[in-house]
Amino acid sequence: MGAGARPVAGAGRRDGGAVTGAPAAVRRGGAPAAPGAAAPLGRSLARAAALTAGLTAAGALGGLLRDQTLARLFGAGGATDAFLVAWTVPETAATLLIEDGMALLLVPAFSRALAARAAAPGSRDADADPVRALLSATLPRLCAALAGGSALLAAGAPLLVRLLAPGLADPAAAVDCTRLTALTVLTFGVAGYLSAALRAHRSFAAPAAIYVAYNLTIIGTMLALHARWGVRAAAAGVALGGALIVAVQLPSSVRALPRPRLRRAVPGGTAGLPVAGLLAPVVCFAVGRQAQVLVERFLASGLPAGAISHLNYAQKVAQMPMVLSLMLCTVTFPVVARAVADGEAARAGRRAVRDLTLAGLVVLLGAAYVAACAPQITGVLFERGAFTAADTAATAAVMRVYALGLLGHTLAGALIRPFFAAGRPTWYPAGAMAAGLLVTAGAGLPAARCWGAPGLAAANAAGITTTAVLLLHGLGTRVVAAPVRRIATGLGRLAVAAAAAVAVGGPLAALPADPLLGAAAGALLVPAVFAGTALAVRAPEVRHLLVVVKGKLAHAR
Structure with missing residues (x-):
């Protein structure tokens, strides 16, 4: 689907067949659906998934190139640590304003407004249009609040740096960088709002392209200004990149969304959706x-200089399987929210469970490769310029530990969507996240003293896994009638396959002296061992995937 596309055919109907792959009449027991009634939605989802996958992969590649450029120009020392403290601002803003927070609030809100518009077609061009009312009620106030937040962060940068990293070697550079990155509170917030609105309208190209534009802007700014500004050039690139991700989405937003009317703004939401009531639990979770x-x-x-950099480089590479695994959930979340808005909770639950198992399959395969080939991956990606062999060894050690928590991170990202799809306030996800954070903080202090940066990565993995377990339990007891035990058993079998792939692929990938050859060998060995072991332990997801692939190939012939 191209940028700025309108809602696909059937978006205003209660067609469920394309979401689960079964005919609507079979599931509901009613009369057969009209030929092709569900097919347009299914084809549109497939196109949107393919488009989003391609742009997500391009954005992830841009992120790798950005980190490679940062490592080559500045290495993994005190200057990079200073920038990464300032990088906390856009990282937090991305989570709160683009990914989790804004999406969880506004995709259901726009889905509810679109459902209300579909129920009264004559309201589309009228002042009573629910979509226009939602825009009028939320966008102007949001922009004002975000602008104030950016200004407050810029003014309080010295205090923020002291709070975030009291033992930092170069706090002055961190303060300068933080003042530049503070602009992302405004730009990321507007970009996240537009992304949520466009996805609810089934327009996926522009939202998926934002990280491509963002990372390329940072890379270009670092290359152009690093000799004059040092590490502050990276922060300037972040500020410019934030402005660009808004500009990338503006043409599609102008075409897809009605113009808001300020005089008709109604506080607290529209179409019966308590946006204000949802704000606190969503923000607390994010x-x-x-x-x-x-x-x-x-x-x-408080660890030796470079520890923050090693954690950052390891995290950025290790989380790539998670980003790719959650791509499907990003595309289907508007479908889940719209199904709930249309009163089809069972269809929404089936879609959520299916997304969960597919995401687990993808991330465990990726985690196996990261754990098996961490030294080779790090050497190929980063070991040049100011990034030394010692940095490679330290980063790879952290990366292998991070891989243990990738399933937990993916499950948390996938499970949170069904909790908020109905647009009803719930504090359970925030409570689960708080429990995981307590585990991370409680285990992190002694682990850092004993094992340094790898110990912190282990505490992170333990904390997010705790959250994921609690969310999976809550999915079956609070949201949908999900087969939690069956899901857990399937994921456990996939974890066994991942462990076998690491045990076999890791030593073999280490045999070649050239890290590129080792990484390539691992890319062949790890998936082969993973698939063979998964079939041997009867992991249903792998068997189902192979059946689907064989069917597609047979159909193509």
């Missing part, structure tokens, strides 16, 4: 999730 990184950097600031 901030709690990002606080894991804050705890890491706070504790790492």
Whole structure:
């Protein structure tokens, strides 16, 4: 689907067949659906998933190039640590304003407004249009609040740096960088709002392209200004990149969204959706999730210089399987929210469970490769310029530990969506996240003293896994009638396959002296061992995937 596309055919109907792959009449027991009634939605989802996958992969590649450029120009020392403390601001803003927070609030809100518009087609161009009312009620106030937040962060940068990293070697550079990155509170917030609105309208190209534009802008700014500004050039790139991700979405937003009317703004939401009531639990969950990184950097600031950098480089590479695994959930979340808005909770639950198992399959395969080939991956990506062999060894050690928590991070990202799809306030996810954060903080202090940066990564993995377990339990008891035990058993079998792939692939990938050859060998060995072991332990997801692939190939012939 191209940028700025309108809602696909059938978006205003209660077609469920394309979401689960079964005919609507079979599931509901009613009369057969009209030929092709569900197919447009299914085809549109497939196109949107493919488009989003491509742009997500391009954005992830841009992120790797950005980190490679940072490592080559500045290495993993005190200057990079200073920038990464300031980087906490856009990282937190991305989680709160683009990914978790804004999406969880506004995708259901716009889905409810679109459902209300579909129920009264004549309201589309009228002042009573629910979508226009939602825009009028939320966008102007949001922009004013975000602008104030950016100004407050810029003014309080010295205090923020002292709170985040009291043991930092170069606080002055961190303060300068923080004042530049504070602009992302405004730009990321507007970008996240537009992304949520466009996805609810089934327009995915522009939201998926934002990280491509963002990372390329940072890279270009660092290359152009590093000789004059030092590490502050990276912060300037972040500020410019934030402005660009708003500009990338403006043309699609102008085409897809009605113009808000300020005089008709109604506080608290529209279409019966309590946006204000949802704000606190969503914000608490998103901030709690990002606080894991804050705890890491706070504790790492007391370790030798470079520890924050090693944690950052390892995390950025290790989380790539998670980003790719959650891509499907990003595309289907508007479908889940719209199904709930249309009163089809069972269809929403089936879609959520299916997304969960597919995300687990992808992330465990990726985690196996990261754990098996961490030294080779780090050497290929970063070991040049100011990034030394010692930095490679330290980063790879952290990366292998991070891989243990990737399933937990993915499950937390996938499970949170069903909790808020109905647009009803619930504090359970925030409580689960708080429990995980307590584990991270409680284990992080002694782990850092004993094992340094890898100990902090282990505490992070333990904390997010705790959250994921609690959310999975709550999915079956509070949200949908999900087969939690069956899901857990399937994920456990996939984890066994991942462990076998690491045990076999890791030593073999270490045999070649050239890290590129080792990484390539691992890319062949790890998936093969993973698939063979998964079939041997009867992991249903792998068997189902192979059946689907064989069917597609047979159909193509």
